Amino acid sequence: MADTGIGAAVRRKEDFRFLTGKGNYVDDINRPNQAYAYILRSPHAHAMVGKIDTSKAKAAPGVIAVFTGEDIKVGGLPCGWVVKFKDGSPQHEPPHPVLAQGKVRHVGDPVAVVIADMKAQAKDAAELIEVDYQPLPAIPTMEAATKSGAPLLFENVPNNICYDWAIGDEAAVDAIIAKAAHVTKIEIVNNRLVANAMEPRAAIAEYDFGTGEHLLYTTSQNPHAIRLLMGAFVLQLPEHKLRVIAPDVGGGFGSKIFLYAEECILTWASAQVKRPIKWTAERGESFASDAQGRDHVTHAELALDKDGKFLALKVSTQANLGAYLSTFAPAVPTYLYATLLAGTYTTPAIYAEVKAIFTNTVPVDAYRGAGRPEACYVVERIVSKAAQELTIDPAELRRRNFIAKDAYPYQTPVALAYDSGDYFATLDMALKAADYAGFGLRREEAAKHGKLRGIGLASYIEACGVAPSAVAGALGARAGLYEMAEVRVHPTGSITMFTGTHSHGQSHETTFAQVISDRLGVPIENIDVVHGDTAKSAFGMGTYGSRSLPVGGSALVKALDKVVDKGKKIAAHLMEASEADIEFKNGAYTVAGTDKNVPFGAVAFAAYVPHNYPLETLEPGLDETAYYDPKNFTFPSGTHIAEVEIDRDTGEVKLVNLVAADDFGTIVNPMVVEGQVHGGLAQGVGQALLENAVYDAESGQLITGSLMDYCMPRADNLPSFTVGTHVTKCTHNPLGVKGCGEAGAIGAPAAVMNAVVDALNAVGVNDLTMPATPEKVWRAIHRRLAA
């Protein structure tokens, strides 16, 4: 069975349907008598909203209804996490209405919804809505938002500051920095990104008057969380009357975790108009309404002793939250960021403070990596800068400060306890794969052609497998973060597995099937994995934070344990042996020390056709459910190495090599893991070289509001990656897995920018902000040469 078990590069079960166009995405679904919604959005970044005249729109052809904030009296969008100020008081949590209530706070803020027989009719009618906007000064930047006397987005949020949070002992860190032999300082801008999933968000809501049930199809990474948040907090619908289906979803990258206004508006409105309603975002709406990522400004200082040992790290960050608190936004620049500032190093003292700021921009929330790429970027950039300042080889400086192989469990000064890892192994692997030793010759060769060549490292760590519920709760989460798995063995031995995680590109249908195949000896063709439907999977917290396999996979193992154990009892009965003597391996139960055996399929059959069965002591059926709450986070780690060549005349940066050596613990499907790493690396390169969400500083308009101006990475921006894995198993989950979905986006930006800065060192430039666009690089070179 090893050919479809753990470790096999099995071809994806989902490929056939995706590659033949048989996927079933929300926009592919149509319900009888379906109407269409169009959302009228604010053209202003900041404005008071006076009278909204919808009379002409209501009279327009095909229009069924027009609703504004005055009509839709429901709860606001809830926030799932509370972060506290330094003094212990809770964050400011201003209201987040689903349709504007007297004020709009970013371009794209929903103002009204038009529902019509046809999409074009809804859009035509929306043009007839007259909104009395009284524009206010826009404050799209953190600098503008925190200036004294700045206009306020919310009356009761002074200085537009949501919270001012800190971790660590500032005085102790300051004392170490004051006495250190060397202090490296760095200013970091972590550029704002737009997730740009291939599939725009979409929803269909339907209300059944016969049963009183609401049904919502939506592009979500966590349908159960949407049901809970929308049902309990916005619409006051009990779970048993609300079903949420997230069918095939075309990429999320975090942006489809959150509860959005459109989902609530449609669910509410479908009961009002008594028709199913569909809404599909246009790409421009995705830019103006999908939660965006990153957007930090940071000052950091690293104290080192004379031998290059890290003594202390002090980090001060401003995080832009946008106009409202998105679902998990407060956690991203705090518990998913500052807790990772130890990186892979033994830095004994760390202090970090984070000011989270409201601005007139699209809300910011988790985006692939969520806080951890920002932490990795701070740590890995400052480490490379220190290496340059001290003229120590950057690989050597990292090695001097890595946590030792035998030091696990390792308690960092910023709350986390790493369970396992071997940063030396992945560093060595990456150095070898990148031919680090031969770089000097390549640099000389490039110089002969007038090119600047640089190499950059990033030895990242991430906290994945989110999350131990008690820990998350103590840190402000308003949810548990366990996972559920149900293994339903059918009478003839085929299996349907139900998970509360959600696959939107992660290949769960294959990976989970391999775990089952490995354990039960059933070929994966006989196993289906079901996800994305609250009526099918009992519960679940969805997919993000590289949690599906570490948390959902662990729940699956627990459910499989139960199946195997129950099967033992049945097998013992069938073979007239003691349960204690029954062993299960290679798909069959045997009596130890004999040649008696009964295959798994026969046990399943007996469970459902219990003619010869211990009915007095055992229920029929073979269907087991398990919940798993992780004991700790998992800690994937590794080293990424980038090599770039810069054209001095144009400033163009060409990424010529990118190597990733990762430790994800046990690998279930190496091909799937490689695919996840490739995608993450491409996004990381995108952040470093190409992507940037730019708002006009005066008007707050999103200048990069389309793919004509927002630069997504394309194949010709990327070299052929070299990826490999080294395995140290996670010590606290049954599979030993750590998660692989975010690593590429975490390590690559720092590696690429370290390479860019390394190349620019030749002309005296020692810092540059992301993205390293041609003009920015050209200016850096020429300002320096002119000076």
Add this chain to the structure above:
Amino acid sequence: MYDFKYQKAASVADAAKVIGADGEAKLVAGGMTLIPTLKQRLAKPSALIDLGGIAELKGIRREGNAIVIGAMTKHVDVANSPEVKSAIPALAELASHIGDPAVRNRGTIGGSIANNDPAADYPSAVVALNATVITNKRKIAADDFFKALFETALGSDEIVTAVSFPIPEKAAYMKFPNPASRYAIVGTFVAKTGGNVRVGVTGAGPCVFRWKEAEAALGKSWNGDALKNLSVKADGLNSDIHASSEYRAHLIGVMARRAVAKAG
């Protein structure tokens, strides 16, 4: 998009008659700019007159010392044409890098130059090769055709039927693409035809223009080094989040030098 009438023109005369009579009607060639504009509701024409069915507007032929390309010839056909590749390889190469495969299989040379997008590639070649734009009414010299941002010499019922490119001794095009849209941030087309040197610059300004100082210098010495001490003023050049006018001015020189080197 808003509602409009659609009409497939049977002939150039037929199309000219409709747009002459209806100032709100628009001609559609490949539609690579017009259709996205309509989808974004940025234009509300009364009618679209489709030129796609007029056979006489398509095709590439050699006429003496010129290559004549029909207005409705797609970029992909220019890129792959044996006539163009052997006579003016720089033009075929330019066409092969316009947009993406979908654009190249729909977009046309006539549509491109009639639209006169400041970042389109073709205008630089038309100017640098001193081409003649042939319409249903007259022949227009390249220097007289491109007037201003999205503005040409075409009259209200005038339709481009073909472009005639004199065959140069040497020519090359170098484009510095916008990383997101892949339009030209700066595109420089250099050509030496009958001993005359012309340099057409697109992307950098509101409208394609000739860099006459470079033409003079290259006329004396066909060598990139001849441009080393020349610079273009940034005043009046385009400036956006991708490239400031100063950077564009600099890139004109870089792209021109590289184009001369590429032309050999």
